[in-house]
Amino acid sequence: xxxxxxxxxxxxxxxxxxxxxxxxxxxxxxxxxxxxxxxxxxxxxxxxxxxxxxxxxxxxxxxxxxxxxxxxxxxxxxxxxxxxxxxxxxxxxxxxxxxxxxxxxxxxxxxxx
Amino acid sequence: xxxxxxxxxxxxxxxxxxxxxxxxxxxxxxxxxxxxxxxxxxxxxxxxxxxxxxxxxxxxxxxxxxxxxxxxxxxxxxxxxxxxxxxxxxxxxxxxxxxxxxxxxxxxxxxxxx
Numbered sequence: 001x002x003x004x005x006x007x008x009x010x011x012x013x014x015x016x017x018x019x020x021x022x023x024x025x026x027x028x029x030x031x032x033x034x035x036x037x038x039x040x041x042x043x044x045x046x047x048x049x050x051x052x053x054x055x056x057x058x059x060x061x062x063x064x065x066x067x068x069x070x071x072x073x074x075x076x077x078x079x080x081x082x083x084x085x086x087x088x089x090x091x092x093x094x095x096x097x098x099x100x101x102x103x104x105x106x107x108x109x110x111x112x113x
Numbered sequence: 114x115x116x117x118x119x120x121x122x123x124x125x126x127x128x129x130x131x132x133x134x135x136x137x138x139x140x141x142x143x144x145x146x147x148x149x150x151x152x153x154x155x156x157x158x159x160x161x162x163x164x165x166x167x168x169x170x171x172x173x174x175x176x177x178x179x180x181x182x183x184x185x186x187x188x189x190x191x192x193x194x195x196x197x198x199x200x201x202x203x204x205x206x207x208x209x210x211x212x213x214x215x216x217x218x219x220x221x222x223x224x225x226x227x
Binding site: 093 | 154206221
């Protein structure tokens with residue numbers, strides 16, 4: 001059974017810092033990995049989707065990398081801003097064509113001015 | 114594209130009443146829809162998977178008679194929490210899938226049972 005772990009669970013940083021959020025998974029036979037953002041009391045906003053054949057994806061100040069062999073993904077946030085404050089969730093889709101992702105518990109990020 | 118809506122966004126009800134939550138795919142036909150539950154500071158837990166016109170598949174530990182799912186069309190699935198109790202208070206999120214592996218998530222519904 002796939003297990004997804006996110007470290008750290010919580011992070012508080014001053015504005016402007018570059019951040020790295022970590023996601024690890026136990027079964028490296030994955031199809032896709034997806035990073036989401038969740039604001040308090042809200043649904044999920046997809047940030048980046050990395051297919052198993054890819055090593056990274058970039059969108060603006062966000063960069064996500066994937067190392068299947070080691071079962072790791074990182075989300076890099078450059079020049080953090082207070083508006084980046086949210087919970088970031090990592091989700092892994094299995095290689096069996098399963099449409100059901102396994103989620104980590106998330107990293108709660110606070111960026112203070 | 115690939116927008117999923119939920120209604121209502123929040124609901125407060127008395128213990129013992131039933132509550133219906135709708136999930137709609139607005140600009141695509143969803144072959145499969147999913148219902149998740151999220152407790153505070155916890156991750157999303159899959160409750161059930163539903164396909165249009167067939168019975169939902171429930172995850173272990175989820176009572177199918179308590180959480181009724183109806184997938185009436187390729188764009189609408191409903192979750193009814195029957196005889197709700199305070200322990201059913203949670204954040205319910207639906208998602209939809211059509212062709213790729215990726216799921217598209219709704220904005221969620223906050224249920225509070227008094």
